[in-house]
Structures are given as C-alpha cells and as structure tokens.
Amino acid sequence: MERRPYNFSAGPAALPEEVLRQAAAEMLDWHGSGMGVMEMSHRGREFGAIIAQAEADLRELLAVPAHFKVLFMQGGGIGENAIVPLNLSRGGVVDFVVTGSWSAKSYKEAQRYCEARLAASNESDKHTSLPSPAQWRLSPEASYVHICSNETIHGVEFHELPDLAALGSRAPLVIDCSSHILSRPIDWSRVGLAFAGAQKNIGPAGLTIVIVREDLLGHALPVCPSAFDYRIVADNGSMYNTPPTYAIYIAGLVFQWLKRQGGVAEMERRAVAKAALLYGHIDGSGYYVNNVAPGCRSRMNVPFFLPDDRLNEAFLAGAKERGLLQLKGHKSVGGMRASLYNAMPVEGVQALVDYMREFAAAHG
Numbered sequence: 001m002e003r004r005p006y007n008f009s010a011g012p013a014a015l016p017e018e019v020l021r022q023a024a025a026e027m028l029d030w031h032g033s034g035m036g037v038m039e040m041s042h043r044g045r046e047f048g049a050i051i052a053q054a055e056a057d058l059r060e061l062l063a064v065p066a067h068f069k070v071l072f073m074q075g076g077g078i079g080e081n082a083i084v085p086l087n088l089s090r091g092g093v094v095d096f097v098v099t100g101s102w103s104a105k106s107y108k109e110a111q112r113y114c115e116a117r118l119a120a121s122n123e124s125d126k127h128t129s130l131p132s133p134a135q136w137r138l139s140p141e142a143s144y145v146h147i148c149s150n151e152t153i154h155g156v157e158f159h160e161l162p163d164l165a166a167l168g169s170r171a172p173l174v175i176d177c178s179s180h181i182l183s184r185p186i187d188w189s190r191v192g193l194a195f196a197g198a199q200k201n202i203g204p205a206g207l208t209i210v211i212v213r214e215d216l217l218g219h220a221l222p223v224c225p226s227a228f229d230y231r232i233v234a235d236n237g238s239m240y241n242t243p244p245t246y247a248i249y250i251a252g253l254v255f256q257w258l259k260r261q262g263g264v265a266e267m268e269r270r271a272v273a274k275a276a277l278l279y280g281h282i283d284g285s286g287y288y289v290n291n292v293a294p295g296c297r298s299r300m301n302v303p304f305f306l307p308d309d310r311l312n313e314a315f316l317a318g319a320k321e322r323g324l325l326q327l328k329g330h331k332s333v334g335g336m337r338a339s340l341y342n343a344m345p346v347e348g349v350q351a352l353v354d355y356m357r358e359f360a361a362a363h364g
Ligand SMILES: *Cc1c(COP(=O)(O)O)cnc(C)c1O
Pocket: 011, 075, 076, 077, 078, 079, 102, 148, 150, 151, 152, 176, 177, 178, 179, 197, 200
C-alpha cells in the first residue's frame, strides 16, 4: 500500500497509522461486544475497562504520582483558561508568565475570575525568547503561577520547568502542556496542575486531560459549573457528566502505541533527533530562518520563514505535491510551521528537509 502523506498540522494533528487502523478494525464491534465504542454506555463494563486502562497507561507513561488525580474532561485548552482559575484562584491573585499567544490568552481569560498579574513577558522580543525565572515578579500571595510550557504558535518551549520553591514561592505551578505532553517527562515535584487538549499530541479533539495534585481540589468558586469542578469530576471518576468516550478510547490506543514504541523516554529521544534535523537544516541553509533563541526552541512546533513571503504559496504547493501537508504558518506569525509531534516519524522530517533543500536550490 502507498504510504500516507506526512501531516505537519499543529492540531488537530496526525495520529499514528497503527492506531487509526486498529480503530477502523474495531469500529463496528469492540472486542466481541457487538458494539462500537461510540455506541456504548459510559457506565457499562466495556467502557469502564477502556477508561481504566487509558488512565493506568497515562500514569505509567508520565510517571504520575499517586497524590495526583487524572481527569478526562471537555472544553479544550481554552476552556481550561477559565476552569483553572475557577478552581484554583479562590478569587485572589494569580501570576502569569506570558511567552506567546496561548499564555496571553490564558492571562486575559483569567482576569474575569481573579486578580491576574503579569509576572513576566517576552513580548518585547516578539515571543522569541523566555524570560529567566529569576527575573519573574512573583506575588507572595499568588494562588498559583501559570505558564504555557510549549507555545504552539510561536515555537517557544520551556526545556526545564521553573522551580518555584527555589525562587521562594509556595504557589503551585500550572502548566498548559497541550502541545508537548508525552514528548518528554514531567517533573511532578515542580507542578501542581498540568492540562492538555488532546488534539495536538494525544488524540482527537474534544478530550482535555487534567492532572492535578489532590490537595488543590475542593476550592472551586461558587459560580464554577459543577461539570468543571475538579473535585466533583475527580470524585465521579470523570463520569459526573458523559465524558468524550470515543476520544478517550483513541487516546488509550495512542497510549498503548507509545508504550510499544518505548514510552516517553523514546519519544523524547526521537523529538530531540527530529528537531535537530530540521533546525540544523534551517540554520545551515542560508535561506530559511527561525527567529527563536536556540535555548528555547520548541521540539514540537517549528515556525520558519522563506526569504520572501511571495514564495510561500509556491512552497506550500510543491510540498503538497510531495505529500507534505499542512505546513502553512499560523496567521499571527506568518511563514511556515512544521509540527513534529510523536506521530511524525523522522522519515517525514527528512522528506521535508529534502524538499526544503530542493526548493531553495530552485528559488535561491
Ligand atoms: C491548541 C492549544 C490550546 C487551545 O486548545 P482548544 O482545544 O482550541 O481550546 C491551548 N493551549 C495550547 C498550548 C494549545 O496548543
């Protein structure tokens, strides 16, 4: 069979082909139950087994400690921009570190629910660097500190999470890790809550994963919708309302695929190799440019520019002809963006680099 095109979408993004084939094979009849997963009661034995396995595998992959709850929710990353302050802010002060579009959105949304303060920003660098944690203006009374650990649009990644305790803060760290979850380990000793929309590096849109330290539950503001109250969601095993069952099933297949590949350590090894290949080519090309400071370049989302924007359409058309899809940059940044999530094999990145070389030679 002919290979599928390489899909560089930032999200919803490519899934492992093995997972799609398995889902197709099980579409009409899951494990002899006579039902497809979409047709099952979320409270039945079959789906109970699916969600329990998914949670166990996710916990194993990310080494989630027992005192953290794993919640399968809806609302996406943008939903969490409200749900986190509704649950954790207690209506008080929250510190935000703005490093790109996503943390900027989080900061703005939180202002509806709490006193959101800007602790640091890289706006003066056009979101191409990371402000050093030692320089952050942290509030002693903050309920939490929010960062986006990988900025999907600007391609800026925290390669190490800040150690707030070492900075003299007792506030828990909240990370929006939507676009790099499962590409590297998470140091849970530094994190109070991690959230991720599934459609970047996990599975289908519609599922949002929240991993939260147990002692942070139970402080939701009275206006918080019950379905978004972490305590209620946790106490009901993510079944207070109907969870996105099919998305959870696909995420579970992805977790199993990740385990077969060698887990998060292997994903990190591949991510390092894929990013090195693409950034190495960009920097050495004398043609393409990436403006992000080398120490904080994202391994997952690589924005890059051609020397002349008038070549963009030709670049994208040639890429498509070669089976290299969805490379157009986000409209707020322009240029190109290649997303190199777990499902992107190194062969896909090599094919992109080969094409980039050919294009530069023809148009240089
Ligand atoms: C995509 C993305 C979001 C938004 O997710 P929605 O599901 O559209 O709400 C939030 N944060 C980050 C880092 C993202 O990449």
